[in-house]
Amino acid sequence: QKEVEQDPGPLSVPEGAIVSLNCTYSNSAFQYFMWYRQYSRKGPELLMYTYSSGNKEDGRFTAQVDKSSKYISLFIRDSQPSDSATYLCAMSPRNTGFQKLVFGTGTRLLVSP
Amino acid sequence: DSGVTQTPKHLITATGQRVTLRCSPRSGDLSVYWYQQSLDQGLQFLIQYYNGEERAKGNILERFSAQQFPDLHSELNLSSLELGDSALYFCASSRSSGTSGRAYNEQFFGPGTRLTVL
Numbered sequence: 001q002k003e004v005e006q007d008p009g010p011l012s013v014p015e016g017a018i019v020s021l022n023c024t025y026s027n028s029a030f031q032y033f034m035w036y037r038q039y040s041r042k043g044p045e046l047l048m049y050t051y052s053s054g055n056k057e058d059g060r061f062t063a064q065v066d067k068s069s070k071y072i073s074l075f076i077r078d079s080q081p082s083d084s085a086t087y088l089c090a091m092s093p094r095n096t097g098f099q100k101l102v103f104g105t106g107t108r109l110l111v112s113p
Numbered sequence: 114d115s116g117v118t119q120t121p122k123h124l125i126t127a128t129g130q131r132v133t134l135r136c137s138p139r140s141g142d143l144s145v146y147w148y149q150q151s152l153d154q155g156l157q158f159l160i161q162y163y164n165g166e167e168r169a170k171g172n173i174l175e176r177f178s179a180q181q182f183p184d185l186h187s188e189l190n191l192s193s194l195e196l197g198d199s200a201l202y203f204c205a206s207s208r209s210s211g212t213s214g215r216a217y218n219e220q221f222f223g224p225g226t227r228l229t230v231l
Contacts, residue, residue: 006155032217043115043203043222044156051217088156098207098218099146099169105155 003027006089006104015113019076023089023104026070030102031094033065035074038086038106047087048074079111116140117206117223125229131192134226138185138206144168145187146220147179150201162187163210194230201225 006023013019021035031052036044048063050056050072056063062075072091076083086106092098116139126132138145147159158171162181173179176194181187191198205220 041224043117043205043224045115045222046219049217049219090156098220099161099210100158100171101220102158103156105153 001026002105003102004089004091004104007107008105010108010110012110012112013079015079015081015111017079017111019079019083019109019111021074021076021087021089021107021109023072023091024070025072025091025102027091027093027102028067028070029093030091032092032098033063033072034090034101035061035063036088036090036103038088040085044088076109079109081111081113084109084111115221115223117204117221119202119204119223119226121226122224123227123229125231126194127231128194128196130194130230131190132194132228134189134191134202134204134228136187136189136204136206136223138187138204139221142206142208142221143185144207144210144218144220145181145185146205146207147173147187147189148203148205148222150203150225151199156203159189168210191228196230199228199230201227 033050035047038044060077064073088106089104090101118137143164150156159173161169203225205222
């Protein structure tokens with residue numbers, strides 16, 4: 001069983017929809033939680049970072065961490081065709097800080113006009 | 114553009130061969146990380162160097178090795194290549210070593226090198 005599980009998709013939504021992307025994990029030591037966006041033939045780029053539990057909002061993006069359920073989410077409001085990409089969750093435990101990120105396999109999102 | 118450069122973009126080689134992938138970090142970044150991305154395994158951390166020294170190791174095979182040079186660029190050497198080594202290899206860089214602390218040490222990823230082993 002992988003430490004981080006993520007539905008590969010693809011997830012297809014119409015423009016303007018609210019998108020929910022999720023990851024579950026098994027390692028209770030994970031303290032740092034990140035979401036990366038990866039466009040086709042590009043490297044991942046950081047979208048959101050959250051330390052421990054709680055919510056964080058940045059424009060149309062909201063990240064949520066529920067450590068009791070070992071579940072993290074990324075919500076995208078008013079989705080746009082330019083949001084079409086693969087979204088990767090990543091996390092790491094406190095004792096290794098940000099060195100050894102553990103990634104999910106990614107969810108491919110398609111937003112149609 | 115993240116500021117991290119990787120060469121070559123594509124590499125096609127045969128089983129048993131050896132290749133070298135190169136990475137130049139963003140200006141001012143001291144840490145370099147190497148990742149392997151395959152369809153079934155996703156993005157996997159291989160190894161980290163900080164200011165020339167190995168700092169963290171992930172699931173890196175013994176056939177793979179890396180180093181970071183005084184000018185901070187890094188090379189990943191892959192030898193005795195197998196079909197299963199075909200993947201995207203990403204380099205990332207960050208300002209600090211990334212050890213514990215709440216201040217996030219963001220990793221900036223390069224565009225990757227696509228390796229195909231035939």
